[in-house]
Amino acid sequence: MPELPEVETSRRGIEPWIVDRTIVDVVVRDRRLRWPVARGTESRLRGQRIDSVARRAKYLLINTASGTALMHLGMTGSVFIVERGTPAGVHDHIDVELDSGKALRFRDPRRFGSFFFSQRPYEHPLLARLGPEPLGEAFDGEYLWTASRGRRVSVKQFIMNAQVVVGVGNIYASESLFQAGINPKRAAGRIARRRYDALAGSIRDVLARAIEAGGTTLRDFYGGDGEPGYFKQELEVYDREDEHCRRCDTLITAIVQGQRTTYYCKRCQT
DNA sequence: ACTTTAGCCTGTCGGC
């Protein structure tokens, strides 16, 4: 489900409900996530006041004075606010209960998500080697071009690599490459500097527009306010196999790269 | 150092 725009939409949705609230308890109903939820996570959070909620890559960081609770939504995870005491569904694995009478609920049917506590989150092995934020200062065409020299992987797989740049998942990789006019099969190391300028700009633009639209809801994504994401309506190629390219009318092609489906226009993307 | 693959899970959908 969630790529960067969906995680950012979730962050904005929960922020007003949890910042400056105190955690009165944490209830973990199922510890079997991507990595088992460590024993003691609950006690480290209990009694802490939430100072802020941030996002790094696709991680949500709930910051307190004593450390940070990190959540990753994996493929099917979501977070939302409920009244404390709201009966939990089968996939509602964690509740962070607040002194306001509300709770932050973590739901994840496939359990590819994760939840852990860290005093130095940015030094945690899972975060330490992440690439730059695509909407940040350090990300531009020069960076991508330099990082791609000598790389033989396809450009699609290259921009989905979180050590290169974070937050670009399967939907937005296809969309960014379409907007930049680049064939997703092209080897990353054989793309000119100027084309990487275009690609970096497209990644920024696509992600920013998707955040504005509240993310992309293909089936079951809802932001913190319960609204679906409306970026689906703006998708140019993703999930549009055999439909007409809006720019040139050619039928959109679907291929598989690295076990993920890629969509592109053979005529617009070279 | 890079690239590729297997695998973690459940739910849904299309074809028979």
Place this chain on the structure above:
DNA sequence: TGCCGACAGGCTAAAG
């Protein structure tokens, strides 16, 4: 209608 395989928005670890 039911069964079965294919597929799904992510990511790591291990193997090559």
